[in-house]
Amino acid sequence: MSIQDEFSFINRIRPSTIHHQDTLVTGIGDDAAVYIPSPSQSQIICTDTLVEEIHFTNQTMSPYQIGYKALAVNISDVAAMGGTPLYYLVSIAIPSNWSEQELLEIYNGMSEIATTYRMDLIGGDTVSSKNSLMITVTVIGETEKGRQLLxxxxxxxxxxxxxxxxxxxxxxxxxxxxxxxxxxxxxxxxxxxxxxxxxxxxxxxxxxxxxxxxxxxxxxxxxxxxxxxxxxxxxxxxxxxxxxxxxxxxxxxxxxxxxxxxxxxxxxxxxxxxxxxxxxxxxxxxxxxxxxxxxxxxxxxxxxxxxxxxxxxxxxxxxxxxxxxxx
Known part of the structure; x- marks a missing residue:
């Protein structure tokens, strides 16, 4: 992994704007995120993993596009449940041939679509990988109780x-x-x-x-x-x-x-x-x-x-x- 300082990298991807969701208590910066679910809503949780050479290559998508799509496919799962997306978490395994700037572009791509839907990045993980870049995104959403679409x-x-x-x-x-x-x-x-x-x-x-x-x-x-x-x-x-x-x-x-x-x-x-x-x-x-x-x-x-x-x-x-x- 080409990131020299993981903590510095986390600070660079930490959202700089105020939280979109007022139910968020604590996001990035503690051991875990804390949010308060609305008592009238059912919670929706979904996750997807994108793997280099299986879901994308540098021939088919730029780092920015990879990030955008990684979050978009999870938001689509929330749409299929009739819900509204609120938060997302990103775990990324990084091989040495990916630069820090390319990784930042991945997060920038996610940030674009997250802003569209007023979603907050509230956590995740970064680790090294021997071969392929792997991105796992988890999205948390909500829908009115009893109104989920199955x-x-x-x-x-x-x-x-x-x-x-x-x-x-x-x-x-x-x-x-x-x-x-x-x-x-x-x-x-x-x-x-x-x-x-x-x-x-x-x-x-x-x-x-x-x-x-x-x-x-x-x-x-x-x-x-x-x-x-x-x-x-x-x-x-x-x-x-x-x-x-x-x-x-x-x-x-x-x-x-x-x-x-x-x-x-x-x-x-x-x-x-x-x-x-x-x-x-x-x-x-x-x-x-x-x-x-x-x-x-x-x-x-x-x-x-x-x-x-x-x-x-x-x-x-x-x-x-x-x-x-x-x-």
Whole structure:
């Protein structure tokens, strides 16, 4: 590890602004952080680890982008629960070939998105690593008691929906792996790359959905097919997706004409939301003019699983997507 003085480094990453959350008692600077949870809220805790050469390389993301994404993917988990993010902790294992300035850029990237959501950095750890950089981020959030959104709430007759467009991130990663970060990309390719490097957690949508009577929800980290299967398994239902309804960006269809739908189904790392709600609630949203959600299928009784309706055929979609342990 190239940091000469760990305590000096901690002082450099310590937030210099006042706390965003008034429930925080003690953050960085003591043996542990202390905060006071609101008695009317349920606490949400999630964690993710990003490993160099598995989740990122210097060919695909700058240190700043690595930091931004490391926190964004955790915020997306909070969004999928219908919650609001409050605090985050960062543990980082650092090999000797990473400079202190690069590490500061990682924390600066996190700070950008943390400021957007008024989150406080309240702790973590720094250790040395022999080979790869490893970043583990833990996020603490909250939602109203009894209003958390779970994967197990889907029922027959529900509408299946997604936010945004699907498949962009995977296409962006493919471009980066082919040409590197300085590959001379056109406007459409740059859009896809930005979608990979700067995920947009759907906190506002999750909060809106948490006010509804019954919603199942999941974030799309491993691909649409995988996440839809998780909903089907948790709720013990059959999900039918319609290929022609899956929202694809014009940038994706222009750059990936033949494989756009595969990027959406199996690519992963879009960090959009997939969920279900009753047909009645869906119709109310449409009457109110919502444009954030797109209907992509329906829920029915049957053996838990997912099928894709495409050009008159029904295709079983296996629970496959990005798998960290697949050789």
């Amino acid at each position: 994967r197990s709430h889907a029922k027959a007759g529900d509408v299946v929906f997604v936010t945004g467009t699907i498949g962009d991130s995977s296409a962006g990663l493919e471009l980066l792996l082919e040409r590197g970060r300085n590959g001379g990309f056109n406007e459409e390719e740059s859009y896809l790359i930005h979608r990979h490097q700067y995920p947009n957690p759907r906190i506002e949508v999750g909060r809106m959905l948490s006010k509804m009577e019954r919603v199942s929800l999941n974030d799309i980290s491993d691909g649409l097919a995988s996440e839809a299967n998780e909903l089907a398994e948790a709720s013990q239902v059959m999900i039918t997706l319609e290929a022609e309804l899956i929202p694809l960006s014009k940038e994706l269809t222009n750059c990936q004409v033949e494989h756009a739908i595969d990027k959406a189904l199996f690519g992963g790392e879009d960090f959009e939301l997939i969920g279900t709600m009753s047909q009645a609630d869906w119709e109310i949203l449409q009457q109110n003019g919502q444009t954030t959600l797109s209907k992509i299928g329906t829920v029915s009784d049957g053996n838990p699983g997912v099928v894709l309706k495409q050009e008159g055929s029904l295709i079983t979609l296996e629970k496959k997507g990005y798998n960290h342990f697949k050789k």
